[in-house]
Amino acid sequence: MKNKIATIDGIDKKILRTLMDDARTPILEIARNVGISGAAIHQRLRKLEKSGLLSGSKFIINPVALGFNTMSFVGVFFDKAADAPLIIKLLKRVPEVLECHYTTGNWNVFLKVLCKSNDHLMQVLNTIQEINGVSRTETFISLDQQINRQIKI
Numbered sequence: 469m470k471n472k473i474a475t476i477d478g479i480d481k482k483i484l485r486t487l488m489d490d491a492r493t494p495i496l497e498i499a500r501n502v503g504i505s506g507a508a509i510h511q512r513l514r515k516l517e518k519s520g521l522l523s524g525s526k527f528i529i530n531p532v533a534l535g536f537n538t539m540s541f542v543g544v545f546f547d548k549a550a551d552a553p554l555i556i557k558l559l560k561r562v563p564e565v566l567e568c569h570y571t572t573g574n575w576n577v578f579l580k581v582l583c584k585s586n587d588h589l590m591q592v593l594n595t596i597q598e599i600n601g602v603s604r605t606e607t608f609i610s611l612d613q614q615i616n617r618q619i620k621i
Contacts, residue, residue, distance in 0.1 A: 474521040476621075479504065480512055484621045491525045531582055538583040539610040542593070543575030544602055551601035552576060558599045564592045575606070 476484070482502050486493050499506040516522045531537075546555060552570075556577065559565050567580035579596075583589040589609070597605055 472520070474516070474519040476516070476521070480516060481621050483509060483512060484516070487525075488618055488621065535584045536582050538585055538589050539613070540581045540583070540589055541608045541610065542579040542581050542596065543571075543606040544577045544579060544596065545574070545604045545606075546576040547601050547603045549576060555599055555601045559596065562592060562595055564588075565596075 479502055483498055486498050486501065495506045495509050499509050502509070513522070544555075544559075546552060556568060559568055559577075559579070564581050564583050565579050566582055569578045570576070571578045581589065581592060583592055586609075589607070593605055593607060596602060
């Protein structure tokens with residue numbers, strides 16, 4: 469089944485850009501800037517949520533403030549591709565694994581992993597490598613993130 473593509477107009481784009489910059493912007497401030505009523509902003513936001521374009525709002529935690537300084541990407545090789553559902557279920561239990569992607573190329577899955585230090589990363593890699601069905605891993609440590617953005621609206 470294909471994903472339905474959401475249709476948005478110029479007003480929707482203005483609303484979305486404002487909220488992408490600061491999700492806490494008051495609805496009435498957005499309404500004044502866009503030139504429509506607060507009720508119309510609410511209606512448009514409900515429509516955008518219903519279309520699947522918006523998937524909620526959240527606060528973004530700065531991991532460095534909690535001592536998480538080592539970001540890495542881990543390619544995981546499986547013994548058998550058929551073991552993927554169980555391996556991924558077990559990977560979900562590793563709190564340092566932030567993302568897991570099926571990919572093309574060498575790995576069966578590619579992980580985004582956040583740790584407090586290189587020693588902590590080594591412990592996490594051992595945990596991942598001990599999962600039955602994982603044959604090996606390949607790790608890349610991020611030295612510095614240069615781009616962090618959402619899709620342009």
